[in-house]
Structure formats: structure tokens, C-alpha cells
Amino acid sequence: MKDDRPSITAYPDGPLLVRGAVDLRNADGEEIVVRRQTVALCRCGLSAIKPFCDGTHKLSHFRTDE
Ligand code: FES
Structure with missing residues (x-):
């Protein structure tokens, strides 16, 4: 059951x-x-609309740890 x-x-x-x-x-x-x-909140630090993600992480090839 979802809360x-x-x-x-x-x-x-x-x-x-x-x-x-x-x-x-x-x-x-x-x-x-x-x-x-x-x-979606940015965690790559590169978004132009912080705190929201603007998709820049894809262009910058942002990588998170496993
Ligand atoms: S996580 Fe930073 S722009 Fe998407």
C-alpha cells in the first residue's frame, strides 16, 4: 500500500x-x-535554474558514484 x-x-x-x-x-x-x-532538483551544480534541474547534467556528462 502506497502512503x-x-x-x-x-x-x-x-x-x-x-x-x-x-x-x-x-x-x-x-x-x-x-x-x-x-x-527535479539539480545535483550537478550546473543548472541555470537552480535549485531545479534544466538538463545540463546530460551535456556535461555528469556522473554519480555507483
Ligand atoms: S542535475 Fe544539474 S542540471 Fe540536471
Whole structure:
């Protein structure tokens, strides 16, 4: 049975996929408005729309550890 808790999935060589209702805030504690139930957060550090992934990780051949 699936519950309603948010989940975070680390995609190999890609972003963190956040599913469910979460309270997303910037470094100053200000809320980042999220209009979707699923968002991809950048972990390669190269996105132009941080904290969200813009797909740049593919172009840069970002790799995560096994
Ligand atoms: S993880 Fe996708 S742009 Fe950084």
C-alpha cells in the first residue's frame, strides 16, 4: 500500500526527483513556490535554474558514484 509521504529518488548521473508535497526553501529560508507534485532538483551544480534541474547534467556528462 502506497502512503502519502514525500519521496526523494536520486537518479544515476542526474537530478534528485522529489515527489509529493514538500516545503522547498532557499538558503535564506524563503519559500520556493512549487506548482508540481514532482520536481527535479539539480545535483550537478550546473543548472541555470537552480535549485531545479534544466538538463545540463546530460551535456556535461555528469556522473554519480555507483
Ligand atoms: S542535475 Fe540536471 S542540471 Fe544539474
